Amino acid sequence: MSSKAIFYHAGCNVCVAAENALAEALDPNRFETEIVNFADAPSRIVEAESFGVESVPALVIAGQPFHINFGASMADVKAS
Amino acid sequence: MSSKAIFYHAGCNVCVAAENALAEALDPNRFETEIVNFADAPSRIVEAESFGVESVPALVIAGQPFHINFGASMADVKAS
Numbered sequence: 001m002s003s004k005a006i007f008y009h010a011g012c013n014v015c016v017a018a019e020n021a022l023a024e025a026l027d028p029n030r031f032e033t034e035i036v037n038f039a040d041a042p043s044r045i046v047e048a049e050s051f052g053v054e055s056v057p058a059l060v061i062a063g064q065p066f067h068i069n070f071g072a073s074m075a076d077v078k079a080s
Numbered sequence: 081m082s083s084k085a086i087f088y089h090a091g092c093n094v095c096v097a098a099e100n101a102l103a104e105a106l107d108p109n110r111f112e113t114e115i116v117n118f119a120d121a122p123s124r125i126v127e128a129e130s131f132g133v134e135s136v137p138a139l140v141i142a143g144q145p146f147h148i149n150f151g152a153s154m155a156d157v158k159a160s
């Protein structure tokens with residue numbers, strides 16, 4: 001059975017590098033990976049924060065948030 | 081052909097959580113993942129720094145470093 005992995009980003013360079021190398025490196029047999037760009041889906045910001053996401057890019061695996069490098073804070077995302 | 085992925089950590093709680101959820105989530109068909117604990121392999125610190133690793137836990141994928149959350153700086157690792 002697949003676990004859910006959600007990669008949240010905001011389109012910044014740090015985010016895109018992490019998306020290309022890391023989010024897409026997950027095992028597709030074990031993870032259903034969804035890519036969420038807040039520029040396209042601002043309504044998902046609240047959901048990301050509910051998982052504890054404080055900055056982007058971030059990868060939430062089975063509900064657990066991992067912040068990868070640092071592109072922008074969620075405060076900056078909300079202000080943009 | 082597999083790419084090389086190296087997960088560097090120092091045994092801290094933040095590191096172990098990232099190892100369990102993230103390092104082991106990579107696609108084994110595409111990545112040969114090595115786990116390096118500096119407590120066991122202090123000689124690998126120089127190698128990690130050569131990839132640009134500044135803190136642990138960190139995942140280096142095909143030579144590109146990704147810092148995941150924040151467990152300890154490399155300065156702290158070297159001092160411990």
